[in-house]
Structure formats: structure tokens, C-alpha cells
Amino acid sequence: MQSLSSKLLEKAVEQFALLPGVGKKTALKYVLFMLKKKPEEVNSFLQSLQDLKNNIRECPQCHNISDNNLCEICSDPKRDNSVICVVESIKDIMAIEATSQYHGLYHILGGIISPMEGIGPADLHISSLLERAEKPEVKEIIFALSATIEGDTTGYYIYKKLKNKESLTITTIAKGISIGNDLEYTDELTLGRSILHRVSYTGN
Amino acid sequence: MQSLSSKLLEKAVEQFALLPGVGKKTALKYVLFMLKKKPEEVNSFLQSLQDLKNNIRECPQCHNISDNNLCEICSDPKRDNSVICVVESIKDIMAIEATSQYHGLYHILGGIISPMEGIGPADLHISSLLERAEKPEVKEIIFALSATIEGDTTGYYIYKKLKNKESLTITTIAKGISIGNDLEYTDELTLGRSILHRVSYTGN
Numbered sequence: 580m581q582s583l584s585s586k587l588l589e590k591a592v593e594q595f596a597l598l599p600g601v602g603k604k605t606a607l608k609y610v611l612f613m614l615k616k617k618p619e620e621v622n623s624f625l626q627s628l629q630d631l632k633n634n635i636r637e638c639p640q641c642h643n644i645s646d647n648n649l650c651e652i653c654s655d656p657k658r659d660n661s662v663i664c665v666v667e668s669i670k671d672i673m674a675i676e677a678t679s680q681y682h683g684l685y686h687i688l689g690g691i692i693s694p695m696e697g698i699g700p701a702d703l704h705i706s707s708l709l710e711r712a713e714k715p716e717v718k719e720i721i722f723a724l725s726a727t728i729e730g731d732t733t734g735y736y737i738y739k740k741l742k743n744k745e746s747l748t749i750t751t752i753a754k755g756i757s758i759g760n761d762l763e764y765t766d767e768l769t770l771g772r773s774i775l776h777r778v779s780y781t782g783n
Numbered sequence: 784m785q786s787l788s789s790k791l792l793e794k795a796v797e798q799f800a801l802l803p804g805v806g807k808k809t810a811l812k813y814v815l816f817m818l819k820k821k822p823e824e825v826n827s828f829l830q831s832l833q834d835l836k837n838n839i840r841e842c843p844q845c846h847n848i849s850d851n852n853l854c855e856i857c858s859d860p861k862r863d864n865s866v867i868c869v870v871e872s873i874k875d876i877m878a879i880e881a882t883s884q885y886h887g888l889y890h891i892l893g894g895i896i897s898p899m900e901g902i903g904p905a906d907l908h909i910s911s912l913l914e915r916a917e918k919p920e921v922k923e924i925i926f927a928l929s930a931t932i933e934g935d936t937t938g939y940y941i942y943k944k945l946k947n948k949e950s951l952t953i954t955t956i957a958k959g960i961s962i963g964n965d966l967e968y969t970d971e972l973t974l975g976r977s978i979l980h981r982v983s984y985t986g987n
Contacts, residue, residue: 621832
């Protein structure tokens with residue numbers, strides 16, 4: 580990267596280049612864009628990030644981010660509080676919410692059991708999940724975890740802690756071939772699981 | 784885009800999505816990254832942009848950005864002040880500086896003559912260029928403008944204003960096939976120009 584002939588510019592580019600997937604060239608594009616903006620536009624950019632950082636909280640129930648005490652999902656009376664969907668991170672909540680297919684509550688683990696990265700059960704929000712599962716209204720726990728060894732391990736660890744609770748149904752999201760995918764190009768593991776976990780045909 | 788279940792988050796994502804080439808999804812990635820950072824890290828990000836915006840100036844000579852009065856290039860005694868390279872924007876200076884092949888000064892026009900976008904000569908830093916060209920030490924003006932109709936028009940407009948000054952050489956950067964490009968895949972216009980503007984063969 581060439582010298583930018585301005586220390587101020589260089590510093591701002593360095594900071595933007597910290598963003599995930601952003602190199603020096605993209606960072607420079609962003610900074611030059613900001614440089615052309617009116618001061619009040621740059622201020623609202625800065626303010627939005629500052630407000631977020633200063634005022635955002637963690638929902639004490641599901642560990643989602645929240646503007647108030649309980650998050651919007653936990654405090655929504657229209658959501659079905661008998662089902663808890665267990666996910667790794669807030670991104671997974673967003674992905675599931677985007678489907679509009681789920682109307683229950685969530686529980687964010689904040690990660691996944693991974694001996695390789697030194698993440699054990701104690702590092703995750705598992706005990707608070709077990710507490711929530713004790714509530715009489717909770718009837719089902721759905722695991723929506725990655726289809727990886729770590730995801731399976733995490734699910735199995737929590738399953739062992741919960742399986743004695745008779746009133747509780749424990750499920751996991753279906754794993755199979757993606758909608759629109761050619762059978763031919765589906766990997767063997769996925770295809771194998773799809774056959775094992777076949778469901779009755781309803782014509783849809 | 785799904786609801787983000789937090790107004791603060793939504794606002795920050797909206798602001799990041801204003802950056803060029805950044806959609807809501809990438810903006811969300813950036814914001815979640817910032818959310819995980821320590822407060823002091825976010826502060827240095829914010830501060831760098833604020834400092835840049837508050838303290839950056841325009842070089843009164845070449846219109847480059849500058850931390851002080853004259854920019855780093857104009858104030859560098861090692862640069863050759865007999866040559867001025869005329870460019871459209873600061874990005875072009877960076878591109879040329881990256882080649883390490885040029886050691887003269889620059890002049891940023893701040894755009895290019897474009898009747899389509901309503902940009903005329905009066906909107907560009909042309910009069911200050913003409914003033915600079917009057918200085919006795921200036922011997923050559925190089926046009927490093929886009930190889931487009933607008934670039935050619937802009938160059939020709941300035942050329943007409945300068946051509947009566949006998950002591951001044953006016954040049955333009957070479958246009959031809961790119962290094963490493965196959966002749967076969969070079970467009971006809973470029974190839975045609977390359978033949979017209981052929982140079983004597985030196986074996987390099």
C-alpha cells in the first residue's frame with residue numbers, strides 16, 4: 580500500500596481496515612466516501628455507533644441484544660413461550676426470524692463447545708437454558724445448531740442434561756438437501772442423512 | 784431484511800449501509816463486529832474518523848488532502864517542481880504514487896468535464912492550474928485523465944488554454960494495451976490507438 584500523504588487519512592484507513600473482510604483498498608474507499616460527506620452526515624454515522632455501543636444491553640432471559648431490559652422477542656406477548664430454540668449467536672436468530680416460520684422464543688448459547696478453541700460448556704449460556712427449561716410453560720426445546728461435529732456435541736451435551744425431564748420434547752432442525760439443490764451435487768453425508776431422516780410424503 | 788429486534792442496532796446498520804458497495808447484510812456484519820469490540824477500540828475507530836473530518840484540509844496549491852497547509856507532496860523539496868501531473872481525484876494520485884515512477888507535483892481537478900452530469904470547466908480547479916502553469920519553473924504539464932470522452936474533452940479544454948505558452952510542454956500518459964494482456968482480447972479502440980501511438984523499439 581502506498582503512502583497516503585496524510586497521517587489523518589492513514590489512521591482512519593487503518594481503523595476501517597479492521598472491519599471483517601475489509602482490506603486497505605476498501606477501507607480507503609470508505610474513508611474517501613466519508614471525507615466527501617457533510618459534517619452532519621458523518622456525525623450521525625458516528626453517533627449511531629456510539630449510541631449502540633453505550634446503550635445496548637443483553638437480554639437477561641435469552642442473551643439476545645436488547646434496547647431495554649427484556650429483548651423484543653422475549654417481551655412480545657404474541658410469541659409462543661412454550662418453545663425455546665437454542666442457537667449459537669444473534670446471527671442465527673436473524674436467519675430464523677427471516678424465514679417467518681418460527682414464533683417461539685430463543686436462547687443464545689454465545690458459542691459452541693469446541694475443544695480445539697478451548698470453549699467448554701461452562702463458557703456458554705447453558706446453565707441459564709437449563710433453568711429456563713425448568714419453567715412449567717416450556718414444552719419444547721429445539722436445537723438449531725450448526726451441522727458440524729461441534730454443533731452435534733453441543734446439542735448432545737445439553738440433551739443429556741435435559742432428557743430426564745419427561746414433560747419436555749427435545750427436537751433438532753431437519754438436516755437434508757437444500758431446496759433447489761440437485762441430488763447429484765449434494766455431498767454424501769447430507770444425502771445419507773436425508774435418506775435416514777426421510778419424512779412421509781404429503782405432495783408439497 | 785428482517786427486523787433486527789433492536790432500534791439501536793437497526794440505526795447503526797442503516798448508517799454502515801450508506802458506505803459505497805455495502806448492503807444491509809455486510810453492514811450488519813460490520814456492526815456486530817463493532818459490538819464485540821472493547822469500548823476503547825470502538826472509541827479509537829470513532830476518533831480516527833472524527834479527527835480526519837475535523838482536521839483535514841485541502842492543499843491550496845494542488846487541492847490534494849493535507850494535514851497541514853501545503854500537502855506532503857507539494858512541500859517535499861525532493862519532488863521535481865517543473866512537472867505538474869493533472870488528475871481527476873486523489874485516488875488517481877494514490878494510483879500514480881503506487882507506481883513509484885513519477886516524482887513531480889500534481890494538480891487535482893476535482894472532477895472531469897461532463898455535460899451529462901452538468902459539470903463544466905468552472906466547476907473544476909482549472910483556473911488555479913492555469914495560474915500554476917504561469918510560474919517560470921513549470922516546464923511540463925502531464926494529463927493523466929481517464930481514457931474516456933470526458934477525459935479527452937477535459938484534456939483538450941485545458942490544452943487550448945495552455946498551448947500558447949511556448950516554454951511549456953504538454954503531454955498525456957500513454958494509452959495502449961495493458962502489460963500482460965493478450966492482443967487477441969484487447970478491444971479494437973485500444974489496439975488501434977496502440978498502433979497509431981507506437982514507440983521506437985528498445986528491446987525492453
